[in-house]
Amino acid sequence: MPFIPIATTSLDGVTEQSFTVDDIPGVLWTPEHETGPRPLILMGHGGGLHKKAPGITARAARFAAEGGFAVAAIDAPNHGDRPRDEKFTRAAIDMRARLASGEDPATAVAGMHELLAGQAVADWQTVITAVQQLDQVGAGPVGYSGFSLGAGLGVPLVAAEPRIRAAVLGLLGVTGMAGTAVQVTVPVLFLLQWDDELVPRDQGLALFGALGSADKTLHANPGRHGQIPPLETGDALRFFVRHLGTPRG
Amino acid sequence: MPFIPIATTSLDGVTEQSFTVDDIPGVLWTPEHETGPRPLILMGHGGGLHKKAPGITARAARFAAEGGFAVAAIDAPNHGDRPRDEKFTRAAIDMRARLASGEDPATAVAGMHELLAGQAVADWQTVITAVQQLDQVGAGPVGYSGFSLGAGLGVPLVAAEPRIRAAVLGLLGVTGMAGTAVQVTVPVLFLLQWDDELVPRDQGLALFGALGSADKTLHANPGRHGQIPPLETGDALRFFVRHLGTPRG
Numbered sequence: 001m002p003f004i005p006i007a008t009t010s011l012d013g014v015t016e017q018s019f020t021v022d023d024i025p026g027v028l029w030t031p032e033h034e035t036g037p038r039p040l041i042l043m044g045h046g047g048g049l050h051k052k053a054p055g056i057t058a059r060a061a062r063f064a065a066e067g068g069f070a071v072a073a074i075d076a077p078n079h080g081d082r083p084r085d086e087k088f089t090r091a092a093i094d095m096r097a098r099l100a101s102g103e104d105p106a107t108a109v110a111g112m113h114e115l116l117a118g119q120a121v122a123d124w125q126t127v128i129t130a131v132q133q134l135d136q137v138g139a140g141p142v143g144y145s146g147f148s149l150g151a152g153l154g155v156p157l158v159a160a161e162p163r164i165r166a167a168v169l170g171l172l173g174v175t176g177m178a179g180t181a182v183q184v185t186v187p188v189l190f191l192l193q194w195d196d197e198l199v200p201r202d203q204g205l206a207l208f209g210a211l212g213s214a215d216k217t218l219h220a221n222p223g224r225h226g227q228i229p230p231l232e233t234g235d236a237l238r239f240f241v242r243h244l245g246t247p248r249g
Numbered sequence: 250m251p252f253i254p255i256a257t258t259s260l261d262g263v264t265e266q267s268f269t270v271d272d273i274p275g276v277l278w279t280p281e282h283e284t285g286p287r288p289l290i291l292m293g294h295g296g297g298l299h300k301k302a303p304g305i306t307a308r309a310a311r312f313a314a315e316g317g318f319a320v321a322a323i324d325a326p327n328h329g330d331r332p333r334d335e336k337f338t339r340a341a342i343d344m345r346a347r348l349a350s351g352e353d354p355a356t357a358v359a360g361m362h363e364l365l366a367g368q369a370v371a372d373w374q375t376v377i378t379a380v381q382q383l384d385q386v387g388a389g390p391v392g393y394s395g396f397s398l399g400a401g402l403g404v405p406l407v408a409a410e411p412r413i414r415a416a417v418l419g420l421l422g423v424t425g426m427a428g429t430a431v432q433v434t435v436p437v438l439f440l441l442q443w444d445d446e447l448v449p450r451d452q453g454l455a456l457f458g459a460l461g462s463a464d465k466t467l468h469a470n471p472g473r474h475g476q477i478p479p480l481e482t483g484d485a486l487r488f489f490v491r492h493l494g495t496p497r498g
Contacts, residue, residue: 222463
């Protein structure tokens with residue numbers, strides 16, 4: 001699983017390195033001109049989005065610049081630059097039809113996450129190993145951040161992968177997740193949107209309740225699914241500094 | 250309503266000034282050796298406690314030392330150094346009996362808060378006016394912080410008092426509060442304990458939902474009524490700096 005570098009650019013003190021590992025397309029952000037090991041934060045994107053969606057790149061750049069972290073994002077299976085398979089295409093059509101008909105989307109969303117989770121967990125495990133061999137990353141503690149689909153794939157990843165020591169998750173309900181959520185035991189910051197049109201409020205609260213972590217905090221804000229307020233990025237950064245440390249002391 | 254100073258001590262860069270205003274006993278914390286106006290944070294204590302309860306003094310000292318704020322606490326009616334009246338004494342006995350019998354305490358707790366709220370609001374309004382005449386406080390923006398009884402008296406105060414621009418509230422349910430909560434329109438940070446044995450979870454969530462503020466955030470943590478984790482003090486401090494400003498620029 002060689003790390004194959006593609007393109008590198010630097011902006012505002014952050015180096016952005018595109019790569020592939022085993023045909024998985026990814027991006028790595030690190031503080032420019034800083035060497036040596038540092039905590040690695042994995043960022044899982046939302047459904048229908050990709051590794052360089054604006055929400056991902058903005059948060060990644062800030063985590064690298066302000067926290068000194070290495071941040072990696074990859075395209076989820078069937079997303080971004082990756083090929084679509086027939087099973088996914090059928091499931092996506094089915095999910096959109098259910099959403100359009102006004103049905104409770106929880107079961108369809110959970111089915112989609114279940115369809116992708118096995119591959120996504122394996123992808124991330126491969127990418128952690130490859131990225132941590134780089135000098136500017138190293139084998140430090142790992143964090144995970146993901147909302148919506150990024151949480152639906154993140155809960156099974158965090159439950160399965162002992163290198164991950166802390167996670168920011170949210171915009172996800174408990175349907176299909178309760179058994180896996182209880183296996184998450186690392187510190188979690190969980191974000192819930194009070195007026196989420198895709199995740200019923202009681203479903204999101206129930207997923208927070210189901211997490212096995214002794215150290216977990218729920219942050220809830222008014223607004224719809226995609227409207228997490230910007231100040232939560234600062235709270236997430238402080239959360240990762242607290243639990244992963246910072247290379248800057 | 251003269252501000253009558255009583256005793257002054259200083260510790261770790263914070264001056265603690267005991268006072269009375271109109272027979273209301275209070276304490277004012279300010280950064281030692283700092284002059285000129287600064288935002289004022291009012292701290293309401295919990296039921297059965299008083300103006301110098303450990304939770305109050307620890308938070309007040311940190312807000313003054315780290316934020317440069319002036320912080321004032323007073324004894325609630327029938328608490329601390331203030332006389333008890335017969336109506337309160339009967340209500341307190343009744344409330345304890347209901348708690349001991351395992352009844353839902355919400356109605357009794359709401360009745361107790363309603364009994365004290367009118368006087369408490371008037372007390373705080375008098376104290377704001379008196380304390381803001383001091384050189385080291387001045388007529389800057391005001392914040393309010395209170396949990397449990399401190400929130401039960403704080404919601405009507407924040408609803409009624411336009412000098413208050415931001416509030417940290419929590420550990421309180423919606424019973425008897427919905428109509429007043431909707432009149433709270435300033436930014437609110439609301440704390441909820443996930444395993445609160447005195448405030449049912451859905452009651453706390455409903456009070457957060459009822460607040461009229463467009464800018465409000467819920468922070469929920471595992472643990473019982475009195476077990477707010479220490480890191481929430483830092484979050485509250487950042488919340489007040491964001492909404493009241495800081496004299497230190």
